[in-house]
């Protein structure tokens with residue numbers, strides 16, 4: 282389903298591009314118009330309203346942080362954090378293969394409903410996702426891990442093709458690095474944001490090719506530590522296995538640094554996790570990320586950067602009343 286063109290409310294993409302060309306400073310202008318406390322006047326309780334929904338939901342469901350982190354990434358990466366992934370309907374981003382297994386949507390609905398009750402038509406769904414993600418990840422620490430710049434607006438456009446523009450878990454390092462670079466994210470961002478895989482699970486369809494049909498030798502990926510490969514084979518028993526395996530064994534629900542220790546020990550579950558040790562710069566950063574303080578600081582900086590990519594602001598897009606449908 283293709284809806285109204287992006288930025289169709291006055292500030293068209295063409296105008297934006299022209300302005301960008303005129304202002305050389307445009308590179309790095311991602312997120313212009315966002316600021317911490319954007320709703321201070323218009324909806325002063327916006328952040329606590331979202332938190333009052335998200336923290337009880339995180340207490341009830343330890344997998345919520347994983348679900349929301351993945352949702353936020355899948356919203357932002359293809360074409361900006363604009364809640365386009367939330368729109369229901371045939372042909373929307375949500376209908377794309379990688380998005381069929383997204384979770385946490387009902388928590389976004391609940392947060393948005395609470396926001397609408399207090400401040401109708403004021404807080405965007407894109408901001409609700411950014412805030413709820415921060416809150417869910419922060420819940421286990423009992424304090425907020427990063428500040429969220431707000432002021433995003435919601436897209437009136439969602440295209441299934443965009444939903445497929447995500448990095449493929451079978452990318453080798455240079456291709457993975459370039460896919461992030463095209464979105465303005467460097468190797469430091471790639472290494473920090475990959476740390477999200479300290480949470481959650483993956484379906485065997487992304488793991489089995491490494492175990493049974495690895496490129497080059499038709500067998501097991503030689504970079505997987507042999508004992509771990511056997512463990513994975515016990516869970517993903519064939520190419521057809523539909524099981525789900527923990528991305529960071531032993532610490533599925535803890536937002537911690539054990540993911541980095543695992544990939545250093547060749548126990549990364551996806552190829553894109555393992556390849557972070559195949560490049561000197563990335564490998565050095567993987568070592569650094571084993572310090573929790575450094576990881577949390579780097580993750581905070583990179584998720585703020587990701588959250589500012591290609592956002593709609595000002596009079597662009599709209600403030601959706603219901604995150605699943607465009608306003609009519």
Ligand code: HEM
Pocket residue numbers: 344346347348350351354382384448449450451474475477478480481482483484485487551553
């Ligand atoms: C570096 C490139 C990336 C690739 C190739 C990738 C790929 C994947 C794949 C294949 C899964 C399993 C999905 C499933 O089976 O349902 C997954 C899960 C996940 N991804 Fe990524 N991902 C990447 C980066 C990121 C980033 C940047 C974030 C967030 C900042 C993220 C957050 C997550 C989380 C939390 C899960 C677990 C979800 C759950 O258990 O509900 N990923 N990813």
